Amino acid sequence: MAYLRRVTTALVLTLHLVFSFSNAHNITKILAKDPSFSTFNHYLSATHLADEINRRQTITVLAVDNAAMSSILSKGYSLYTIRNILSLHVLVDYFGTKKLHQITDGSTSTASMFQSTGSATGTSGYVNITDIKGGKVAFGVRDDDNQLTARYISSIFEKPYNISVLHISQVLTSPEAEAPTASPSDLILTSILEKQGCKSFSDILKSTGADKTFQETVDGGLTVFCPSDTAVGKFMPKFKALSPANKTALVLYHGMPVYQSLQMLRSGNGAVSTLATEGDNKFDFTVQNDGEDVTLETDVVTAKVMGTLKDQEPLIVYKIDQVLLPREIYKAVKKTAQAPKSSKHKPKNLVADGPGADAPSDDDEVADDKNGAVSSMISRMSITVTMVIVFGVWLM
Known part of the structure; x- marks a missing residue:
């Protein structure tokens, strides 16, 4: 019984520490005094x-x-x-x-x-x-x-x-x-992309008509992940093989309908929705951070955020080193499986460009945990339990 009380006390202390770290300071309350x-x-x-x-x-x-x-x-x-x-x-x-x-x-x-x-x-x-x-x-x-x-x-x-x-x-x-600063509605996204080394991505935005969706979203908050011209150039053969619907979905997949500063990306992990998200079509990816580095994981590729091209709230544009490939269009990579040494028969096309294109195939390894909430919660619980055990042993 005494041990249980010690563990309970340790849990309370641990939770206090966790919440203290997550709410370090509040400038509004400090100045309001x-x-x-x-x-x-x-x-x-x-x-x-x-x-x-x-x-x-x-x-x-x-x-x-x-x-x-x-x-x-x-x-x-x-x-x-x-x-x-x-x-x-x-x-x-x-x-x-x-x-x-x-x-x-x-x-x-x-x-x-x-x-x-x-x-x-x-x-x-x-x-x-x-x-x-x-x-x-x-x-x-x-x-x-x-x-x-x-x-x-x-x-x-x-x-x-x-x-x-x-x-x-x-x-x-x-x-x-x-200096005079343009309002969000005056910011022409495609022009910004072209001036910042993302002309190739700007071109496919306009070719699919997705640029209109991006532009209409700016006022309410928009985060854009722009693949470098080199990355888009390498991907173009695969892009041309897609149906018009999947071309548009893939381009929309590179935008989030919310402003996310680099500090915000660095301070949280988990799945995020995109401009392509609609109904049962999740079209999400997972933001992961390791120190200063931020990566975007789609279950097909992992892209790294290389830098900020434009940050004028409510619009922010990042450059990434790869084109983001959604699992709804491409087969997910099985992370635990090792690649075969040799194969006589290579798949002709990894593109699921047909009636079932909006859902991954049965053999795809895809996480489905309510936008990453489960994995995030498990991670936090693991940290908390570990700290509780340490406190409990120390108090014994």
């Missing part, structure tokens, strides 16, 4: 920067008060331009009060979220931090003639080395961040 930051807090939420801040494990937020916010609000910027400007105030490293005054050589440069999301070019999204005479600290944007335009006032909240929220005297700006 002081009404003088209500405007800054409001626009972090309106631009969805708050969600991005909360997902990151290490972050510094340079907050400005309501009076300072008026300097940019009076200029009539669009919400998307305000997002770019406020992105300069989110540093992707930890700088607490102590670290500010221990900067090597008195000055350092660090990337802001404006730089890390690919919205900035060159070094225009880097922020200079300088420990000047008298123990004062100043901030400036490298794209703004390296001028130190804002000074450190006080620390609002610090949780080393997780999150630091610092009060600075005025808004950080740069010509690039303040």
Whole structure:
């Protein structure tokens, strides 16, 4: 009975740790404690920067008060331009009060979220931090003639080395961040793809008519996985062999009807729906992450995310190294089976391009676990049970 109580106590402690890690911080609640930051807090939420801040494990937020916010609000910027400007105030490293005054050589440069999301070019999204005479600290944007335009006032909240929220005297700006930003409806996806080295994928988007579906989805949120021109070129013979319906489905399979930042992809595993998902036709794939690397597993191929081509919420475009092949069209690969050493008869075509094309064949090894929820839950339970056993043994 005593052992059972120990195990129960360990389980409670473990669950507390699990939930603590999954909810590391909440920038909205931190800033809500002081009404003088209500405007800054409001626009972090309106631009969805708050969600991005909360997902990151290490972050510094340079907050400005309501009076300072008026300097940019009076200029009539669009919400998307305000997002770019406020992105300069989110540093992707930890700088607490102590670290500010221990900067090597008195000055350092660090990337802001404006730089890390690919919205900035060159070094225009880097922020200079300088420990000047008298123990004062100043901030400036490298794209703004390296001028130190804002000074450190006080620390609002610090949780080393997780999150630091610092009060600075005025808004950080740069010509690039303040440049007019197109609204989602003005973003022409095919043009973006063609300019970013994805012309081949853009061409098949237009040839199937799927570009209209992608474009109509942008306003509500769209994530696009664009295979490189090399990958599309190698795949074209197989693509040409598909029926018109399967060509369209395969292209739609490369889009998700929701905005998913790279940090969001890195922070969660599991099956996701695509623009091709409809009724009983799942057309999903599994997002997996290993540290900084993100892969997309379809049961037929595994593609790697190579980089971000465009990130302007609600649209984000990634480049991937392979064409995504859905199991509804191609035979799934049996992961546990070894490839035969030799074969006299090779299949003429792996394409299930016929009446049964919307479903995998009986001998295909396909996971069907409610969009990955079961496997994800089992993984979490395994971790929890392991921790419980360790705690239980320790307490005995």
